[in-house]
Amino acid sequence: ENVLTQSPGTLSLSPGERATLSCRASQSVRNNHLAWYQQTPGQAPRLLIYGASSRATGIPDRFSGSGSGTDFTLTISRLEPEDFAVYYCQQYGSSEYTFGQGTKLDIK
Amino acid sequence: EVQLLESGGGLVQPGGSLRLSCAASGFTFISYAMTWVRQAPGKGLEWLSDVSASGTDTYYAVSVKGRFTISRDNSKNTLSLQVNSLRVEDTAVYYCARHFYGSGFSPFDYWGQGILVTVSS
Numbered sequence: 001e002n003v004l005t006q007s008p009g010t011l012s013l014s015p016g017e018r019a020t021l022s023c024r025a026s027q028s029v030r031n032n033h034l035a036w037y038q039q040t041p042g043q044a045p046r047l048l049i050y051g052a053s054s055r056a057t058g059i060p061d062r063f064s065g066s067g068s069g070t071d072f073t074l075t076i077s078r079l080e081p082e083d084f085a086v087y088y089c090q091q092y093g094s095s096e097y098t099f100g101q102g103t104k105l106d107i108k
Numbered sequence: 109e110v111q112l113l114e115s116g117g118g119l120v121q122p123g124g125s126l127r128l129s130c131a132a133s134g135f136t137f138i139s140y141a142m143t144w145v146r147q148a149p150g151k152g153l154e155w156l157s158d159v160s161a162s163g164t165d166t167y168y169a170v171s172v173k174g175r176f177t178i179s180r181d182n183s184k185n186t187l188s189l190q191v192n193s194l195r196v197e198d199t200a201v202y203y204c205a206r207h208f209y210g211s212g213f214s215p216f217d218y219w220g221q222g223i224l225v226t227v228s229s
Contacts, residue, residue, distance in 0.1 A: 001170070035215035037153075044203055044219035045153065056208075056217065088153055092213055095167050097143075097155040 002027045002091050006100035012108040019076040021103045023089035028069045030093030036065055036074045039102075040085045048087075049074060081107075110134040110218045112204050117223035124194050124227070130187040130204030130220055137185040138162075141207040143216060144178060144189050146200040154200075157189065158212055167212070194227045201225075 003026040032052040037045035049065035157178040158167040205216035
């Protein structure tokens with residue numbers, strides 16, 4: 001099983017600031033098959049980024065993904081009020097897909 | 109518009125069974141692999157099971173293998189998850205989701221709203 005560890009657990013920032021979220025895998029993620037999801041309370045997750053760096057349809061360009069191998073990053077360039085949520089990374093490069101434990105992005 | 113609608117959840121005693129269903133619409137169901145993911149209260153996401161577009165190939169997380177069975181009926185655009193020998197720790201919101209590409213090894217681009225399963229005596 002490829003274990004994904006996200007950091008930090010909670011990130012407290014203000015609207016307009018830049019957010020940097022990290023996801024580290026215990027094994028190299030095959031073909032950089034790494035996705036990021038956003039989840040707000042009571043809602044299903046929403047796909048933001050796939051293939052480590054490709055934005056899903058309709059996702060604003062303030063969201064960007066980077067990284068390869070075992071280290072990946074989600075960056076939100078200028079936080080909007082609706083961006084305060086929980087973010088999960090997921091690897092889908094092996095037949096047992098795994099998620100990170102999540103990073104909660106809080107309003108400071 | 110792609111829609112996924114889960115049903116079949118509820119309260120069940122430990123050791124009991126449920127059959128969760130997911131009705132799909134707005135896309136060519138037979139062309140996409142499908143998946144189930146759950147989320148325990150206040151916890152993160154856990155992938156459970158995958159089924160190929162044709163239904164011939166299935167995959168399971170180690171934690172549920174042997175207790176959960178995924179299936180699909182492409183004539184009815186329906187995905188199912190039979191959950192047996194339920195434990196208190198299976199209490200969660202269960203989501204069905206669609207794979208981004210027609211095959212597996214792709215992220216999940218559309219999700220249902222989730223259905224709550226509560227295992228308690």
